[in-house]
Amino acid sequence: MALQLYNTSGRRKEAFEPIDPANVRMYVCGPTVYDFAHIGNARPVIVFDVLFRLLRRRYGDAHVRYVRNITDIDDKINAAAKANGEDIRTLTERTAKAFHEDVAALGCLPPTVEPRATEHIGPIIKMIETLIASEHAYRAEGHVLFSVASDPEYGKFSGRSRDEMIAGARVEVAPYKKDPGDFVLWKPSPPDLPGWESPWGRGRPGWHIECSAMSEAHLGETFDIHGGGLDLIFPHHENEIAQSTCAHGGKQFAHYWLHNGFVTVDGEKMAKSAGNFRTIRDVLNDAPGEAARYAMLMSHYRDPLDWTGERLEQAKHTLDRFYLALRDAPASAGGGMSPEFEAALDDDLNTPLALAALHELLNELNKATTDADKARLAGELRASAAILGLLQRDPNAWLKGPTDEAAEIEALIVQRLDARKAKNFAEADRIRTELAIRGIVLEDKPGGKTEWRRAV
RNA sequence: GGCCGGAUGGCAGAGUGGCUAUGCAGAGGACUGCAAAUCCUCGUACAGCGGUUCGAUUCCGCUUCCGGCCUCCA
Numbered sequence: 001m002a003l004q005l006y007n008t009s010g011r012r013k014e015a016f017e018p019i020d021p022a023n024v025r026m027y028v029c030g031p032t033v034y035d036f037a038h039i040g041n042a043r044p045v046i047v048f049d050v051l052f053r054l055l056r057r058r059y060g061d062a063h064v065r066y067v068r069n070i071t072d073i074d075d076k077i078n079a080a081a082k083a084n085g086e087d088i089r090t091l092t093e094r095t096a097k098a099f100h101e102d103v104a105a106l107g108c109l110p111p112t113v114e115p116r117a118t119e120h121i122g123p124i125i126k127m128i129e130t131l132i133a134s135e136h137a138y139r140a141e142g143h144v145l146f147s148v149a150s151d152p153e154y155g156k157f158s159g160r161s162r163d164e165m166i167a168g169a170r171v172e173v174a175p176y177k178k179d180p181g182d183f184v185l186w187k188p189s190p191p192d193l194p195g196w197e198s199p200w201g202r203g204r205p206g207w208h209i210e211c212s213a214m215s216e217a218h219l220g221e222t223f224d225i226h227g228g229g230l231d232l233i234f235p236h237h238e239n240e241i242a243q244s245t246c247a248h249g250g251k252q253f254a255h256y257w258l259h260n261g262f263v264t265v266d267g268e269k270m271a272k273s274a275g276n277f278r279t280i281r282d283v284l285n286d287a288p289g290e291a292a293r294y295a296m297l298m299s300h301y302r303d304p305l306d307w308t309g310e311r312l313e314q315a316k317h318t319l320d321r322f323y324l325a326l327r328d329a330p331a332s333a334g335g336g337m338s339p340e341f342e343a344a345l346d347d348d349l350n351t352p353l354a355l356a357a358l359h360e361l362l363n364e365l366n367k368a369t370t371d372a373d374k375a376r377l378a379g380e381l382r383a384s385a386a387i388l389g390l391l392q393r394d395p396n397a398w399l400k401g402p403t404d405e406a407a408e409i410e411a412l413i414v415q416r417l418d419a420r421k422a423k424n425f426a427e428a429d430r431i432r433t434e435l436a437i438r439g440i441v442l443e444d445k446p447g448g449k450t451e452w453r454r455a456v
Numbered sequence: 457g458g459c460c461g462g463a464u465g466g467c468a469g470a471g472u473g474g475c476u477a478u479g480c481a482g483a484g485g486a487c488u489g490c491a492a493a494u495c496c497u498c499g500u501a502c503a504g505c506g507g508u509u510c511g512a513u514u515c516c517g518c519u520u521c522c523g524g525c526c527u528c529c530a
Contacts, residue, residue, distance in 0.1 A: 011460090029530080037530090044530050076528070160459060160526070183527065207528090229530030230461090239527085261461085262524065269523090298468070298479085304461085304523060311468070314480050321479095324493065344470090353470055356478040366494055425489055432491075443492045451493090 003054070005225075006302060006348045008233060008257040009157055013348055016256065018224045024055050024064045025223035027215045027254065029232055030114070032071040033095035034080040036279040037102055039292075039307050040229075040263040040270055046293055046389075047260045047301040047349070048227050049108040053387050054345055057337075067218045068111040069211060070096055072118050073204055078193055088194055102280040105289035107389040113218050117210040121196045124205045124213040127247050128185045128198075136246040140176035142188035144200055146208075148181040151242045157257075158234035183239055185209045208239035215254075216244065226254035230261055261304045278307060288398075290390060291316040297351040297388055319390070320399065320453075325362055326378055327395035327451075330371045335379025337387065345387060358385060399453035409440060413450050416442075 003016040018024045028048045031037055048066075055064045072092040081088040100110075117124075128144055131137035136150045148154045184206035189195030195202040205213075215223065221244070228237065237257065244253040262269075265276040283292050286309070295315035299305040338361055344353035358381065365377040385391035400406065412431050419427040432442050435452070443451045 031530080032528095040530050042530085074528095158459085158525080181527075230524065231529055233460090234525060235527045236529090260530070262530075264523085300470080302461090303469090306468095308468095310480090314468070318479065321493090328493090350470075352468095352478080356470070359478055363495090420489080423489075429490070441492060444488075445493085446488095453492095 003058070003346050004348050005256050005258060007255075008259050014256070016224075018059075019222065019255065022059065022063055024059050024225070025219040026052070026055070026064070026066045026225040026227065027211070027219055027223060028066070028068045028111075028226070029211060029228035029236070030068040030070050031099055032074050032076060033092045033099060034074065034077040035095060036281055037099050038270060039265070039278045039280060039283055042103070042106055042280050042283075042292070043263050043296060043301070043305070044227065044229055044260045045103050045108050046106055046296050048258075050297070050345075050349060050351065050388055051225070051227075051258070052109060052111070053389060054349075057387060065113070065219065066111040067113045067115065067215065069214050070099075070114060070116045071207065071210060072096065072116050073194055073210075074207065098281075102284070105284050106280065107290055107293050107392075109389075115214045115218055117205065117214070118194070120210070120214050120217060121205070123217050124209055125186075125196075125198050127209060127213050127216070127243070128205075130247045131185065131243065134246065136242075137185055138178065139200055140178075142201055142203070143176065143184055144186040145177060145182040146185055146239065146243060147178060148183075148242065149179050151246055153245070154181070154242050155238065157241050158238045160234065183208060183235065185243070208236055209243055211236070212240050212243040212247070215240075216248075221248040221251050221253075223254055225256045225258060227258040227260070230259045233259060260301045261299075263305050263307050265307045267306055283312070287312050287316050290393070290398075291319055293388075294319055294355075294390060297355065297390075300352055301349055322358070322362055322381070322385075322391055323393075323395040323398045324453075325365050326381070326391065327399060329365060329374045329378035332375040332379030332382070335376065335381075335383040337384045338380050341384040341387075351388065354384075354388065401454045403454075409435065409452055413442065413452060417448065417450060 004013045005016050006013050026048070028044060031041055045068075048068075052064060052066045077088060077092060080086075081091045084091065104110075128137060131146065132139070132144065135147070137144055137146050139145075186198060186200055186203050186205055186209075188201060188203045191202075193204075195204050215226070226237070226240075241253050245251065264270070265278050268276055270277050280292075291312060292315070295307070295311045296305070298311065298315065338357055340360065341354050341357035344350045344357055347353070361377055361381045361384065365374060365381060368374045368377055382391055403409075412435060416428045416431040419425070419431065435442060436455075439455045440452050441455045443453075445451055
């Protein structure tokens with residue numbers, strides 16, 4: 001079955017067909033690096049990582065080009081640097097590094113290219129010049145603005161008319177704008193803030209133009225998939241489309257637009273003022289990244305997701321069950337995705353249904369009686385889960401966790417086995433309880449062997 | 457005010473015009489010295505009101521409630 005994706009442009013599922021049948025190009029809006037990333041930022045990174053992995057499986061690793069930018073020039077960055085008394089460059093480097101560590105812990109592959117806005121000032125200026133030359137942009141008091149009136153298609157993507165936008169505008173309109181909807185492509189920058197020389201004086205780019213310029217630089221004028229959070233539909237993506245199509249003589253920008261839903265925490269929108277701001281770091285403190293990833297994939301990417309401690313616990317517990325089965329299965333070579341699993345992902349990345357398919361495999365694996373069946377099912381389970389970025393670790397590493405007391409635990413287990421052989425069950429239970437208090441769970445396997453793992 | 461998306465069992469969460477996923481928690485059973493893990497069985501949910509239909513949780517309309525966006529935002 002062919003991959004179906006829900007296209008925000010048109011608001012329906014469509015069969016995915018890349019422009020070049022052999023190569024896929026995808027752009028996803030990345031983070032603005034001014035602070036630690038929160039759990040809401042993690043969602044698009046994980047969701048599009050799953051899509052990246054699925055596309056790589058289909059088209060080959062070398063045939064999927066995934067670009068995710070880093071916005072390292074922005075008002076919030078300037079403000080945060082000032083508040084910290086930190087150099088701007090130091091702040092963005094530090095924050096970008098933290099972001100990389102966080103998403104790596106969540107099991108996300110690095111994108112093919114990770115362009116930075118500050119490294120694309122040349123292409124940005126060039127694109128703005130093109131827009132001015134074709135009268136889609138104009139200069140006003142040191143700024144360069146995009147003229148929404150010059151683009152009859154403006155507003156179509158996000159489904160709003162210009163009248164509505166004006167009527168609904170809740171922000172004071174700068175007096176130099178010809179139209180209240182016009183947005184900044186370039187703005188002046190004072191000497192104490194980052195800026196670049198340009199035909200319009202020293203300044204810096206607006207947020208929207210960065211993505212248009214960087215996607216063109218790394219994917220060309222037209223590419224296949226553009227992703228991001230739901231909140232970016234307007235104005236960010238609407239503006240990107242306007243800039244890129246107008247700069248490219250009306251050529252279509254991205255063919256498929258994918259947007260992930262929002263994450264709330266304990267039922268409420270995350271806000272520092274509400275005290276429910278949850279960074280990826282906070283979450284990684286409570287659980288392994290793989291559990292957080294599983295918890296994220298429990299909901300369909302377009303639906304809202306409420307992040308709770310209970311959800312994370314459940315994810316952790318469920319992964320224990322999978323790794324328990326994998327631990328006891330014979331080593332398996334390769335294997336493919338299960339058909340049910342593949343069909344679920346093909347249907348607009350239905351990860352909850354895909355996880356259900358994984359549970360079917362788990363159940364079969366637990367019931368399998370021959371080594372051949374076990375190896376086959378374990379292989380299929382791992383090969384399927386790999387697309388979700390799950391179940392790729394060594395089961396014992398997952399179940400036992402980092403520990404330097406393994407030898408001591410093993411010794412106690414031997415003592416307990418001796419006691420059991422002597423039918424001294426009181427002593428055997430005493431040792432088991434002692435370990436339980438330390439968070440160690442024992443499992444007596446058939447054949448007199450005892451396994452241990454860390455309790456959830 | 458405008459535009460969009462939701463409402464499913466104790467919780468999480470798919471899906472479907474009739475055969476009513478999956479996981480967690482819970483109950484009973486098998487296995488076990490007892491456990492743990494695993495397996496088996498069980499609970500019969502689709503916000504409300506109308507309409508279409510032989511039949512609607514699924515399609516249509518209205519109502520209520522919730523969330524997102526309306527130039528900071530994943």
